[in-house]
Amino acid sequence: MNALRVENLTKHYPRFTLDNVSFTLERGCIMGLIGKNGAGKTTTLKSILNLVSPDAGTIEILGQPFPAQEAACKQKLGVVLGGIDFYRNQRLSAITETARRFYEDWDETACRRYHEEFGLDPAKKVAELSSGMRVKYLIALALSHHAELFLFDEPTSGLDPVSRDELLALFRALVADGTRSILYSTHITSDLEKCASSITYIKEGDVLASAEKSQFLQSFQHLRTPEDTAPLTLEDIMIRTERREYHV
Amino acid sequence: MYNLLYKELRLAAHPSLYVFLFMGALVLIPAYPYGVVFFFGMLGIFQTMMYGRETRDIYFTALLPIPKRGVVKAKLLLAAFAQLAELAISLPFAFLRTRYLAGGNPVGIEANLAFYGIGLMIFGVFNIVFFPQFFKTAYKAGTAFIIAMIPAVLGIIAMEALVHIPGLGWLDGIDAASLTRQIPLLLAGIAVYAITWFSAYRLSAKRLSQVNL
Numbered sequence: 521m522n523a524l525r526v527e528n529l530t531k532h533y534p535r536f537t538l539d540n541v542s543f544t545l546e547r548g549c550i551m552g553l554i555g556k557n558g559a560g561k562t563t564t565l566k567s568i569l570n571l572v573s574p575d576a577g578t579i580e581i582l583g584q585p586f587p588a589q590e591a592a593c594k595q596k597l598g599v600v601l602g603g604i605d606f607y608r609n610q611r612l613s614a615i616t617e618t619a620r621r622f623y624e625d626w627d628e629t630a631c632r633r634y635h636e637e638f639g640l641d642p643a644k645k646v647a648e649l650s651s652g653m654r655v656k657y658l659i660a661l662a663l664s665h666h667a668e669l670f671l672f673d674e675p676t677s678g679l680d681p682v683s684r685d686e687l688l689a690l691f692r693a694l695v696a697d698g699t700r701s702i703l704y705s706t707h708i709t710s711d712l713e714k715c716a717s718s719i720t721y722i723k724e725g726d727v728l729a730s731a732e733k734s735q736f737l738q739s740f741q742h743l744r745t746p747e748d749t750a751p752l753t754l755e756d757i758m759i760r761t762e763r764r765e766y767h768v
Numbered sequence: 769m770y771n772l773l774y775k776e777l778r779l780a781a782h783p784s785l786y787v788f789l790f791m792g793a794l795v796l797i798p799a800y801p802y803g804v805v806f807f808f809g810m811l812g813i814f815q816t817m818m819y820g821r822e823t824r825d826i827y828f829t830a831l832l833p834i835p836k837r838g839v840v841k842a843k844l845l846l847a848a849f850a851q852l853a854e855l856a857i858s859l860p861f862a863f864l865r866t867r868y869l870a871g872g873n874p875v876g877i878e879a880n881l882a883f884y885g886i887g888l889m890i891f892g893v894f895n896i897v898f899f900p901q902f903f904k905t906a907y908k909a910g911t912a913f914i915i916a917m918i919p920a921v922l923g924i925i926a927m928e929a930l931v932h933i934p935g936l937g938w939l940d941g942i943d944a945a946s947l948t949r950q951i952p953l954l955l956a957g958i959a960v961y962a963i964t965w966f967s968a969y970r971l972s973a974k975r976l977s978q979v980n981l
Binding site: 571572610 | 771774775778779823824825827828830831832833834835836977978979980981
């Protein structure tokens, strides 16, 4: 069973169209969703979450149709939306106490364990946490209800290299047992070199390519120039695909 | 349903909403436009919606394992709780007033059954305008509040003015005969409140389903 299947996802805005986006995320994998700012990464994630209402397309989460089975699917989802901090003046304990009431498989022992593991103090307010710790808190919440699919929208943006590296190690650990999967949107391609097993590249609302990472890299090697001595990285591929020339 | 209300009260409600629950005590003021009590029942909701924008409350709720319309249900449950609790808390004060300050309210309506009946209608009108207007965008609380306050304030003014019209003095009474005449108004208020609450929920949920958060 796939963790996530997206088919022909379409959303029209007056000046932008997310056009027939399709990809599949296998269980136990980390998929990187790349593209420059405004390419449609966040719209794709929000459409998958029903925060944005798509005009067309099929979404299947852990084998269940979404949003037809919205509540059941969300029981197994963990979400981190970059730049969106909930309840900055609330203590973690208040948010946890509220969230746990909504999940059938809430595991209080696991919740305490992950709080300890990540060094989270329930008495602290959200505003007192660093950006990296806020991401860890949301992951701890998701792990407490045994989430199997994690959707991350730019979770490492704005973090220092050490915090980013810590989070990437955590992401790898999350999928290590093969039951959890991560769809991870970012434009920090070096993060994906370290942890993603497959890549989906969105450009101006279209999927340019979606494949296992080595295949993906291979499929863009035609962009190499005689000056290149090493294979192209994800960053090289993005820059060469998106590069614009200005005539001023 | 209980969990949604718990979430609203624990995380989403603006602190002023709790203060405004006690504004029913204003009926103890000997001469005062008691319709102001209802204004606070609406102001607390508006403040909470503004606060929710700051705390990203709608995103948090929408990501919980509930259908998207649960976002609307949570807000309407909070509104019902705040408005009905404010009226319930005002009841002992209204009783004290009619017992110990029986000289009447020279400014406007007395805190009697008609007052509560018309007040419920005012809350109902506010809810059916405010929530569907707000959930057109899920963030423009100010516009929704201004639009909803127009009929609500007109309702409050009408309530306060009606009792000064000759022939409608029974609306202002607290004697047994006047209170008996006011019972249908109270029942109508309850019915209007319930109908507008459900209509506001259905209309708002439909609108939110089209909103891109």
